Amino acid sequence: MTTKPIPLQTRGIPASQLVLGCMRLGGDWNARSAITAEHYRQGREALDAALEIGINMFDHADIYAAGKAERVFGQVLKERPSLRGEIILQSKCGIRFADEEGPHRFDFTEGHIVRSVDGILERLGTEYLDILLLHRPDPLVDPEETARAIQRLKASGKVRHFGVSNMSQGQIRLLAAYSGEPFIVNQLEMSLRKHGFLDTAISVNQETARDNVFPEGSMEYMRLENIQLQSWGPLAQGIYSGRSLEGQSESVAATAKLVAELAERLDTTAEAVVLAWLMTHPAGIQPVIGTVNPERIRACKDAATLRLDREDWYRLYTAALGRNLP
Template sequence: MLKTLPLNKRGIPASRIALGCMGLGGGWNREPVTAENVKQGHEAVEAALDIGINFFDHADIYTRGKAEKVFGQIFRERPGLREEIILQSKCGIKLMEPGDRSNVFDFSKEHILNSVDGTLTRLGTEYIDILLLHRPDPLMDPEEVAEALHQLKTAGKVRHFGVSNMSAAQIKLLQVYCDEPFIVNQLHMSLAKISWVDAVISVNREPWKDITFPEGTIEYCRAENIQLQAWGPLAQGIFSGRSLDGQPENIVNTAAMVKTLAEEKNTTPEAIVLSWLMSHPAAIQPVIGTVNPGRITACRDAGKLELSRREWYDLYVSSRGEKLP
């Protein structure tokens, strides 16, 4: 039986699965939003609502703001939808412009406030339910972040706050200065990205060279009732139909195992892959990144499945490509 989401424990009626909206708006360019982009958005939203998803995840940078613009148009064309859903967005990344050497991470007060104002304008809404700080900024001043978040909360522009891609230590530092609790941590987790599990079993062992997941992050989030969200939970389709040409043996074998389990349980490979995450007692909320209505619908059974401990470990060990100690 699935554990209750920490968001639900806080009185936020979030669905067990969220829809990530990075794929809306066309390319990552400055071309205008088209009628076809909006039509695609309507179809993705409708497919999500049909399987019980009421949680939609954005970021100010997704397709250079066009994903949020598409959603804003959907709100205008579908009156009442805004109050039926939970809206999450992120800020803190400045995308590379011509002449720049790289993207820049920016948690300055000015950037956070300006980013949220831009998000609200593009979405055509007065508030967002949850704002995430997108990626850790090495130059972050936590007191400055606290000032920005307090201003956003006081103005009614943001109801709750969270982070993305952060360790327990980074969240703890922010929380010392911020009055508002951080209630979400969105991390890269899937059946293909398993270092969050490897970090658990590597304690007191020589760490494997590719383990970079900060030890204690999952445990801290569970202890503090912080919602763990998984971005990339479908692993870009490598276990649910994407070509496996050039993939290593462990991925090929795991894809075959997923297919077999899906057939045995009369469901889809997508549902098996998500169920593997959702079966974890941390009550992980997958943020599926597809905007293809068919693939969204294929996730329908994920919250109904029950994987046995043996099935869960078999999938993990297969993906890991190495037996447990």
């Protein structure tokens, strides 16, 4: 199958087909822990490996390592100021962990969103974000209030584009109806192991559909609206590309074996096969790889151009599904 432009590219945003997720930068998620020289070294090496294989887009969130992930990345950018104009920075806000003010919660209020973006920009050492994602649905959202935050951030030049993470088409449509700005990204968990985005489609009017939580119609809506689908967890935590299979199901073992066979036949890596399986889907899925190990990042290189034929794609899907298709 041929490689087609991803939705972000068709919108004039020169994003790479792979994104480096920066969640693992900065050490643990204890805000009191210091950032060490080792953390900065890790950040430099991860960035170098990503650039080496053509990645120019980097994904953050204000909660990652309690803000330390953004600080590490910001320091690397400070050391290479010319790089900012060559990369695309995306971050997220809306999740608030338990603190003196309340329990773990979601917050799409105007004040919280605006303050969060100011903090993100300070930590990254940049004047603007290319894309801001609202991280998880806030059941108490007032879409008019959220729209005010979006309009303020757009007018100030602090955020150029907006998107969401972990949302259904109905939740996106509600926000978009008030915001005056299109939501151009939806980041969801999708992988060869987390294949609910496919199961929803093939299980219509099937008994197997009852336990699937992936929102029906979401894939079709994103494609119709030219919304970039991003996949978090696309490598399935390495379960098909070298992680120990002890205690895993027969279907996991069978899928890992098939991935290895395809990698050998196609003269590539297991990581590239796992990602290519996602990227072969015609929706133009953009994987956000979560590793900051330079060698694993480099192992993903071929995924940008590798596409599976229909038969190999279905072989992998059926193996991961662990049963025959209906």
